[in-house]
Amino acid sequence: MHSLDAGxxxxxxxxxxxxALLSRGLxxxxxxxxxxxxxMLERFSGNxxxxxxxxxxxxxxxxxxLEELPDGWNNFDLIVSAAMLEYLPRERMVEALSGLRSLLKESGSLLLFITRQNWLMSLLVGKWWSAELYGAAELEQYFRLAGFTTVTFTKFPFPYKHLSLWGHIIEAK
Structure with a gap:
């Protein structure tokens, strides 16, 4: 698998x-x-x-x-992005999603974790971190405008169900 962590x-x-891959023998x-x-990259390198x-x-x-990425940084099977796109201006979301889609293989998937729009996240993430918050219908529209044809929302599994209050999990192809 050829994967990219965006942000x-x-x-x-x-x-x-x-x-997760290693635990499944992959x-x-x-x-x-x-x-x-x-x-953050220094911290990641240290880890x-x-x-x-x-x-x-x-x-x-x-x-x-994304045009500044090194040659060969494309044709990904999977792109994961967690808690990053909410820090972009709302009007740039389609542009960012289109850029990520352009880095995927035709059969590839984008897995996005993003902050949900609700009263608690408005207080904790919206105000505190000055982040954009999104509803499912709005996100689906952005994905469609970016050229994704399949957009699936899922929930966090047990024992992480409480994280569904925080955010959306979206798989897009």
């Missing part, structure tokens, strides 16, 4: 994906991640060194300038 931060999503393959913040993990390439990049 990888300190590597939580990449490391969780890697562990090879993680080449994993890549980009983030806008050099400090990789501390756990002696190889096969993860990192790059500093902006979601709105």
């Amino acid at each position: 990888c931060g300190s590597g939580t999503a990449t490391l969780a994906l890697r562990e 090879s993680p393959g080449l994993m890549r991640g980009f983030d806008l913040t050099p400090k 990789l060194l501390a756990h002696e993990i190889e096969g993860v390439d990192l790059f500093q990049a902006d979601i709105l300038h």
Whole structure:
């Protein structure tokens, strides 16, 4: 599997994906991640060194300038993005999703974790972190405008059901 963590931060999503694949006897393959913040990439690199993990390439990049990614950073089977797109201006969401779609294989999937619009998240994430919050219908519209034909919303599994109050899980193809 060829995967990308868009807005990888300190590597939580990449490391969780890697562990999930290994626990199922599958090879993680080449994993890549980009983030806008050099400090987060340093932290991720430190996590990789501390756990002696190889096969993860990192790059500093902006979601709105994906053309700056290195050559070969395309044709991904899976792109994961967690808690990053809500920090973009709302009017740039379709642009960002279109950019990510352009990096997928035709059969690839985008797995997005994003903050849900509700009163609690408005207080905690919207006000505190100045993030955009989204309803399911609005997100589905953005995905369709970005060229995705299949958009599926799922819930967090037990024992993480409480996280459904925080956000949406969306798989798009």
